[in-house]
Amino acid sequence: MFPKPQPSLKPNTYAYESGPMVKATGFREYDARWLFEKEINLMGIQALGMGIGTLMHRMGVRPAIVTGHDFRGYSASIKMALVTGLMAAGIKVHDIGLAMSPMAYFAQFELDVPAVAMVTASHNDNGWTGVKMGVNRPLTFGPDEMTKLKDVVLNADFELREGGGYIFVENFPERYIRDLTNRPKLKRKLKVVCACGNGTAGAFAPGILRALGCDVIELDTELDHTFPKYNPNPEDLEMLHAMRDEVLKTGADVALGFDGDGDRCGVVDNEGDEIFADKVGVMLARDLSAVHDKPTFVVDVKSTGLFVTDPVLIKNGVKADYWKTGHSYMKRRVNESGALAGFEKSGHYFFNKPIGRGYDDGLVSAIAVLDMLDRSPDKSMSDLKNALPKTWGSPTMSPHCADETKYGIVEKVVKHFEDAQKSGAQVAGQKIRDLVTVNGVRVTVEDGTWGLVRASSNKPELVVVVESPASEARMREMFAAVDGVLRTHPEVGAYNQTL
Structure with a gap:
């Protein structure tokens, strides 16, 4: 035995x-x-x-x-x-x-x-x-x-x-590469920075992008399991800033960054601005809803509110379904609902047929971004980004919290905001408009400014995200309000990155 x-x-x-x-x-x-x-x-x-x-x-x-x-x-x-x-x-x-x-x-x-x-x-x-x-x-x-x-x-x-x-x-790998590249080449000649953070995607992503017709500039594509420069995580500003610097240096049309196991893709535009993955999701939703009739998109609770307020998505009859963060939750929701795609702020995207098979693949996501640019030959990546309504959003910020205690802390934070809503108390200077508690708590106040707290599913951390459609100052006020609640719990430690 x-x-x-x-x-x-x-x-x-x-x-x-x-x-x-x-x-x-x-x-x-x-x-x-x-x-x-x-x-x-x-x-x-x-x-x-x-x-x-x-x-x-x-x-x-x-x-x-x-x-x-x-x-x-x-x-x-x-x-x-x-x-x-x-x-x-x-x-x-x-x-x-x-x-x-x-x-x-x-x-x-x-x-x-x-x-x-x-x-x-x-x-x-x-x-x-x-x-x-x-x-x-x-x-x-x-x-x-x-x-x-x-x-x-x-x-x-x-x-x-x-x-x-x-x-x-x-x-x-040859069979996988053939599956992704057995299609017409892009009509538009695009100069693309391919950033891999020395992770596994470096062995495959540059060749796939070249096979699609891209002029590829490789950035940290040599495999090195010590990750000598930064962790291959396109949600971290360190990797995004490296991508930005390479775009500005080379005059690339876009930078595509892949995480350590290749199931996520991050984007930096031609002006060197990092576009958080939820905003890229809105851009893709605009593009895809122009060629697919009234699609549904599943969106995780960390993501921008633009999925329900963007006038183009409203005009195109898009339905946004906010759901739990996590690749397993999102994959299942996309599969069961028959949504065209699911977008997660971390960069996990899930495309159903005819685009993908329902699982998260950073190269399929990258191809969707390139196809969007191909369908907009007179627009740059920054043009497509700047066409979105302006919001001010944070990166994903993660204060340390032990695995043994993080879920209990989140329960207390949820209760704090539920009590505040019942009593009419203000958060960041305004009353609570609504709470979403499907995964931690997402608290939205009267002007649409919102903050999220949830437990990380794969590390001893909490997850904090804030966004405001009003101003950068309002975004910072919401972060101060949310962080103030977290600081009442001594078990919550320092952030990996912050505003």
């Missing part, structure tokens, strides 16, 4: 090398993330593979799974530990090797395999590892499946059986 995982073990000991270690907080809302060797060891990863296999059998899923790994120095060894656990549970593993997450999602369709377990920590700092998994394409696990998986693994409730196997799928 495989031993029951322990929450912590001392490294360089017999116990550490002979038994599984799995910290419970690594099982998050819709994927799994741990600090490798501090919160999980290789035998813990093996237990995770047994748990995924056991859950597949109990859910009646055909016992076949796609796996791949991102470009971190330890990801290949973690993947193989996961593979041994899956095989022990009787699962046939199709290994596509070094890959981006969307390549693994594509492989579910291309190889006709029901399940996926992609080894990646996405944009997290070095030292982190994780798995994005699902058993019903194009969906990935949500809270229910993650809770069941957690119980199976931590209680060593495994069903080990024969029948497992391993297949290495040779040259799979």
